[in-house]
Amino acid sequence: MTEKIKMRTPLVEMDGDEMTRVIWQQIKDILLTPYIDLKTEYYDLGLKHRDATDDKVTAEAAHAIEKYGVGVKCATITPNADRVKEYNLKQMWKSPNGTIRAVLDGTVFRKPILVKGITPLVPTWKKPITVARHAYGDIYKNVEMPAPAGSKAELVVTDAAGNEKRTTIHDFSSAGIVQGVHNLDPSIANFARSCFQYALDVKEDIWFSAKDTISKIYDHRFKDIFNEIFHKEYEEKFKQAGITFFYTLIDDAVARVIRSEGGFIWACKNYDGDVMSDLIATAFGSLAMMTSVLVSPKGVYEYEAAHGTVQRHYYRYLKGEKTSTNPIATLFAWTGALKKRGELDHTPELSQFAEKLEYATIQTVESGTMTGDLTRITTLTETNLVDTETFLTAVRSRMNEI
Ligand code: NAP
Ligand code: MG
Numbered sequence: 001m002t003e004k005i006k007m008r009t010p011l012v013e014m015d016g017d018e019m020t021r022v023i024w025q026q027i028k029d030i031l032l033t034p035y036i037d038l039k040t041e042y043y044d045l046g047l048k049h050r051d052a053t054d055d056k057v058t059a060e061a062a063h064a065i066e067k068y069g070v071g072v073k074c075a076t077i078t079p080n081a082d083r084v085k086e087y088n089l090k091q092m093w094k095s096p097n098g099t100i101r102a103v104l105d106g107t108v109f110r111k112p113i114l115v116k117g118i119t120p121l122v123p124t125w126k127k128p129i130t131v132a133r134h135a136y137g138d139i140y141k142n143v144e145m146p147a148p149a150g151s152k153a154e155l156v157v158t159d160a161a162g163n164e165k166r167t168t169i170h171d172f173s174s175a176g177i178v179q180g181v182h183n184l185d186p187s188i189a190n191f192a193r194s195c196f197q198y199a200l201d202v203k204e205d206i207w208f209s210a211k212d213t214i215s216k217i218y219d220h221r222f223k224d225i226f227n228e229i230f231h232k233e234y235e236e237k238f239k240q241a242g243i244t245f246f247y248t249l250i251d252d253a254v255a256r257v258i259r260s261e262g263g264f265i266w267a268c269k270n271y272d273g274d275v276m277s278d279l280i281a282t283a284f285g286s287l288a289m290m291t292s293v294l295v296s297p298k299g300v301y302e303y304e305a306a307h308g309t310v311q312r313h314y315y316r317y318l319k320g321e322k323t324s325t326n327p328i329a330t331l332f333a334w335t336g337a338l339k340k341r342g343e344l345d346h347t348p349e350l351s352q353f354a355e356k357l358e359y360a361t362i363q364t365v366e367s368g369t370m371t372g373d374l375t376r377i378t379t380l381t382e383t384n385l386v387d388t389e390t391f392l393t394a395v396r397s398r399m400n401e402i
Pocket of ligand 2: 278
């Protein structure tokens with residue numbers, strides 16, 4: 001056995017829940033610790049431990065990511081009423097991802113993993129399309145009301161000195177509805193910087209789309225902030241990297257995305273990003289093949305799978321069944337984090353190991369060995385449907401051959 005790869009700085013490791021927690025341990029045992037002297041600062045974000053620590057562990061983990069620069073997170077349960085009963089929780093704790101995002105103030109980039117034999121539904125797509133979603137404001141922080149017939153709705157902004165600006169939204173001759181949304185310049189600026197930073201990291205063009213022709217103040221503000229930051233801080237760096245930034249209307253963007261061959265980043269406002277990332281994920285084949293990275297404007301990175309804890313599989317696992325849950329997105333969260341750690345620490349052997357592991361994973365699927373979610377959609381005619389552990393072991397054998 002050759003010597004294990006050393007790490008300089010620990011990764012912030014955030015464990016999670018259910019099936020993905022099981023897979024988390026398997027990935028470490030089968031594919032990581034045999035090869036790497038794995039250095040992590042471990043935070044247990046499993047629901048039981050979040051409850052036991054009054055969810056303090058989540059904020060601590062987020063601060064550790066700020067300190068060390070790179071984190072890797074397992075999928076976690078966001079409690080609802082059923083979960084409060086199931087786990088006998090002290091309260092309905094907030095979404096861990098929301099808590100972490102609130103600390104790091106980042107943008108989430110979702111990118112599909114492409115393999116031969118899992119063909120995108122859009123035939124022109126040859127390379128991945130990454131969706132960057134702004135994670136603050138708009139309808140997610142809205143206030144809304146029903147408006148009865150005969151009522152008048154107004155928009156009023158009162159400044160710090162008490163001066164009012166008001167405008168009529170609508171005089172309601174019939175009953176209707178009204179909604180108020182907002183956003184913040186610093187949040188939009190952070191979104192723009194995270195996008196430009198990520199584009200430079202991966203050396204891909206970035207598109208930003210909104211609807212400034214209709215929303216002449218609100219969406220226009222997004223467009224202006226993106227342009228201003230780009231020209232002041234990034235134009236020169238983009239030129240050197242050979243990449244471009246361009247703004248277009250959301251409807252034009254949709255048409256271009258469908259006709260494109262992929263290979264770029266699409267930055268979207270909060271709601272557009274919510275909808276478009278699901279559309280892109282589905283059109284590329286499988287949620288289990290979607291990675292996700294949170295990039296903060298300060299250049300701090302958190303990697304995870306885009307899917308959840310795969311609860312239905314977990315209940316089958318608890319009954320003693322072997323499940324064929326796809327571990328690829330979770331594995332790629334680890335390799336993404338290890339690559340970034342290697343890059344920041346100047347330990348190329350760590351990054352090379354992560355790349356080799358990704359390569360072996362893709363080769364394994366392309367040779368026909370895959371989990372059930374992929375056998376259902378693959379165009380390969382000869383496939384070998386395996387359970388999760390067998391898949392990970394097959395990746396290991398293949399890696400040992402490379
Ligand atoms: P989910 O875990 O993403 O799973 C939904 C369905 O998608 C599964 O039942 C399975 O379909 C399929 N699927 C997802 N990932 C798969 C994989 N790796 N391999 C094979 N199939 C996969 O979503 P959910 O069941 O709605 O949510 C479960 C829990 O996850 C919830 O408590 C939610 O709060 C949490 N969640 C966490 C995150 C996060 O931490 N980032 C994100 C989303 C949801 P079949 O059953 O048909 O095989
Ligand atoms: Mg959604």
